[in-house]
Amino acid sequence: MQWKLVFSGLTLIAATYGLARFGYGLFLPRFAEDFEMGPGLSGMIQAGSFLSYCVTALLAARLGTRPRVVVLLAGITAALGSAGVAAAPNAGVLAGAVVLAGAGAGFATPGLVSLIESNVAARRQENAQAIVNSGTGAGLVAAGVLLILVAGQWRLGWAVIAAVVILATAATLASDRKRALPERGESAAPRMPGLRELALLRRPLIAAGLAGASSAAVWTFGRTVLASGTEDELYSIAAWMVLGGFGMLGAAAGSIVQAWSLRTAWTTTALLMSGATLLLAAGPAVPAAGYASAAVFGASYIALSGVLIVWAVRTLPEQGAAGTVFLFIVLAVGQAAGSVGLGALLQPQAPLPAFGLAAAVGVLAVLPAWIRGKASPGSPREASYGSLQR
Template sequence: MKRTLQSSQTAASPLFSVMALALIAATYGLARLGYGLFLPSFSATFGLTPTVGGLLASGASASYCVSALVGFRYAPTRPRLMAILAGATATLGSAGIATTQDTLVFTTAVLIAGMGAGFATPALVELVHRNIAPTQQSKVQSVVNSGTGFGVVVAGVLALVVGTSWRLAWGLIAVVALGALIGVLRTDRSRAVPATDPELTQPAQTGAELRALWHPIVAAFVFGVGSSAIWVHGRTLLEDQGMAVTLSAGAWIALGIGGAVAVLTAPWLARHALRTTWPATVAAVAAATGLFSLVPQNLPLSFAAAALFGLAYTAASSVLIIWATHSATHSAAGTSILFTSLVLGQAVGATLTGSLIEELGFTAAFVTAAGICLLGVLKPAPRPSPTGQGRVAAQTLETTARMAQ
């Protein structure tokens, strides 16, 4: 058992999982990925070209990586502090987007808002380990990670309800982020775990983690490059091809619903090997990206492609969490590394896709992105051995044997 001192007295209520899901929804689906949803409005207000919009998305990805690296260092021992930083940056950044009239301040606010997700994932991975029974952790990790889809749905609904009043939407996003943070802090019961537990005090070793995760690091980066097309430029593509603003927001809601439905894949992801789950989810993302660009004027197919993308992307990111849990010494640190690689790929992909759109058009750019996605599964994921939890159990058995001698 990863948390040898975990007991029924310290286990969190089911409300903890709901609040953790809400914080992922706020930091990922709203404060970070909401940028792509509102990019047409931002472009109209601040005069952003596709290339500039892509560069700003890349900047937000870079700020995410900074916060994720901080999470890598401190989440294994200070997950509550990282959760506070997640909620605070998402709240402040979103409030800044909602209120600024200045392009420079707007850019800064976007970068700050993007940091929240980088703090959130490693913090919540660690808090799940501290609050949830070991037999349920893989499932709960996938459930919490599906918060991205719920957040995207809320963002799409906000876009429909407020229309051109995007500042109001971002003000509400700030409120949601703050509320989710308070909910996580109030429902977390891990403070009852003694600080003498070596799993809570041993710092992550960067070199060891990188060596253990070299394959998923590369796979996550390539996947990030290809998957960024829809996240950053998807709604712009639909409106450029003549889709009404309300319908393009509806497509984003379909994407979010797909991501939310990914919660139903949690048992399947936990039950099957990485050799199966990683290629299946990434290939589905590639197919959705290609289809999305080929049928932007066909309403049922474009909505279906958006929903498939949301489902497959969320499931694939859940696979990365499971991969880190199986391969890394510290699940939170390993997850932080993989998500940093994923977002670095998205930073490259956002700018690359934006440039390709201006040079070759939307269809060629999105088909190229779909092809890049598939490069991440040319070599199947290895079967991890031993697993992260198995490694801890083996170390415990070795220590017991030495004490008996």
């Protein structure tokens, strides 16, 4: 395995996802205090970040045969957005900067999927993809450490995030030995999935959208709920770090799928994520419940997103990067919808109704993996169902 690329790719995911994208939720209590933002506005800003991810992920798919350009764009957008957050004079500028910072992650995943496909042996690619994807957890831990170190100076923290993004991007580009994707078929031009390919993906697309909506509760408002339940700020930061630390266990997603099946892996991770969401809202002021829910959510969400990557690659083996892009776009659309909807419903001092709804949506995300419709052998429906059993 090309370990240098895997490690630098993990670092880039940590920087673009764990810091620049999901760092908003960690720093949200500070933003809300300094800019007088309520849950509704906070959720809308996070939704904008998720939607910008969708736009850049689609653009990345169009640049599928130029992964180095895609990775470079990931670094530029995430770094500029993070620097913008650091300098934001008001909520309007903050919102724009957060949206730009979140856009970097939309470039990062498809670019790295393509680089791994061209640099790592086929038999090792699923594990490599899962390891790189677990970088989100490492980034969350780093974000917590950073918030503690800057001692409330959140502007300094986001300036550091911009610098980390730049370094991670440079390291990833330097680790690419192939410099270009191998030719696939007669044409090197990127080809987006057509109607047949999208039909193959419809089950994971529905599952991803529901899982994304469910996960928005913790990603956007998790630390806010934990912080509102106690005056001990270190507790909520530590819980966020636990979330990230256990998120690194998501590197086992590739092995889980190989040992069980896609259906079993998806069901397990989605149900665990839903249970953790409910537990966090049920006992935010109880450290044992807070830490346990953070740990389970972190491990299950990162593993779940790793399962999505494997699901895409197995369903569309010749278009694994494009398939991953579509699944992660729908995941982000779900997160955007969840952020807005839950922001309108959430009462930080009484989070159980909103978080309970999010948990219920997460349970519904299991159903697409189990419902089998009538189809003739070899049809898109049958092929998609069969991929779950492998």
